[in-house]
Amino acid sequence: MKLLETISNLAGKYFAVWVILVAAVAYLIPEPFLPLGSYITILLGVVMFGMGLTLKPVDFKLVLQKPLPVITGVLAQFIIMPLGAFAIAYVMGLPNELAAGLVLLGSVPGGTASNVMVYLAKGNLALSVAMTSLSTLLAPLATPLILLALAGQWLPVDPYAMFLSIVQVIIIPITLGLVLKKVFPGTVEKSLNVIPLISVAAIIIIVSAVVSANVGNIATSGMLVFSAVILHNILGLALGYGTGVMMKLDESKRRAISIEVGMQNSGLGVALATAHFGPLAALPSVIAAVWHNISGPIIATYWSKKTVNEEETQMTDEGHEPQASFR
Template identity: 50%
Template sequence: MKTIEKVSAFTGNTFAIWVILFAIWAYFMPSGFTWIAPHISLLLGIIMFGMGLTLSIDDFKGIIKMPKSVLVGVISQYTIMPLLAFGLATAFQLPAEVAVGVILVGCCPGGTASNVMTFLAKGNTALSVTITAVSTLLAPLLTPALTLLFASKWLPVSAGSMFMSIVQIVLLPIVLGIVVRLLFRKQVEKSVKALPLVSVVGIVAVAAAVVAVNNTAIAETGLLILSIVMLHNVLGLLVGFFVAKLLRLNFDDQKAISIEVGMQNSGLGSTLALAYFAPIAAVPSAIFSVWHNISGPILATWWGKRTTKKQTEASAAGSRQIS
């Protein structure tokens, strides 16, 4: 078990590298990964079940302990990214399927990797976990509704069917995971350290499958989509931070909300895009999965080092005053 835990910790810490490597591999050798595409919903369900296993009632107590910060985070999650996506799709006059793909990933809840990034940034990790949990549980209602609102300009959106899909592949697995944790706490706590390995394998497989299915389209429009995705993510991080700052939340909360807003559940975006739109609509989510696992660690590391430096300087100043 310890070996699995070590492998799990290693893959979790090097997550971005694996996503990039397998995405490149899938691009040049698509036949080795296209078989995964029909099983993407199952993979996402397994990832969400794993997320449920890591959640407890305490994670939702943040709603009571930090109501303002949680409210700001959840509202920011479901307004900033959809609006930015709609604005970018309109400004760059994207093809219909690509525009819908960008909007879809913008309407998804925060990704679980945001919790790790917030921890590395020395932000409010408890707040990050609560926002991720709440935004994910709201996804069956808000993701289809927002996609209908912003994407129907380009393509028809079946919000009702999308609602049922998210309930089946997100909400039910999470609830099942929470129930299993409540019933078998000791057994779950022994195995929970292996869950990052399951999540990494699942997300890498989803990203690789989407790239493999769309390698020809990526060759034609990949640079444009990459540019849009990078802008979307970076603007989300910036706007999320400044909204939290404007509302006078403390710096740790500002970092958590910035990361929550900027990092999306791109696996859900890919799954819904493949189910309800053309395969090319899943590409923005796949590229988002690669890119936000580059920008997130960079920002988190910078914030983390900056915070450590300030703490060291404050400690040194306090020591000098005492002496």
């Protein structure tokens, strides 16, 4: 078990490196990875099951005690990122599938990797976890409706089918994780350090499957999509922080909202795009799986060197430890 914990920590620490390496191999030698495409939904369910195992009642306590920052952040996430993606896709003239895929990336909830980045950035971890949890629970309704409104002009959107998909790959696995933790708390507690390894492995397999299926598309549209994803991420980080400033929140909350808004559950984006739009539409989410885990550590390192008043984070972060279970 100790060896597994060590491997798990290394996998989480160098997640972006592993994703880049595997993506490169899948691009150069796609054939062995092509059959993995049929397991994308199952693998994402495994990641979400791990999230369920790590959730605690305190994660939802902040929503009731101090709802304004949480609601502000979640609203910013579901407004800024979809509209930002729509504007970028329109201005850059992205092809229909890529445009819909970018809007889909902007419409999914936050990912758990953002919690780790907020912690490293000396942001308000309790707010970050509450935002991730609430946006994830709202996703079955919010994501399909946003896509119907913004992406329907490019590709047909079936909101009911997408609702069912999100329930299957997010809500059910998270619920199972919560139930298992309730029934077998001791066993689950002992296994928590291994969860990052399972999550990283699942996401790496998902990325390799989609990259292998999009070798031709990456060759022709790779730089265009990469530019769009980077611009989208920067827009989310900047406007997320600006939302905190506008609401006159303290610095630790501004950092939390910035990172939460800027980083999405790209694994869910890949699964939904593959199931409902096609492999090309999954490309923005695949690139985001790599880029978000490069930009996240960069901004976290920058902010970690800038002091935040201790009272801003000390009380609200009690009972929280970042779980490196990546999306």
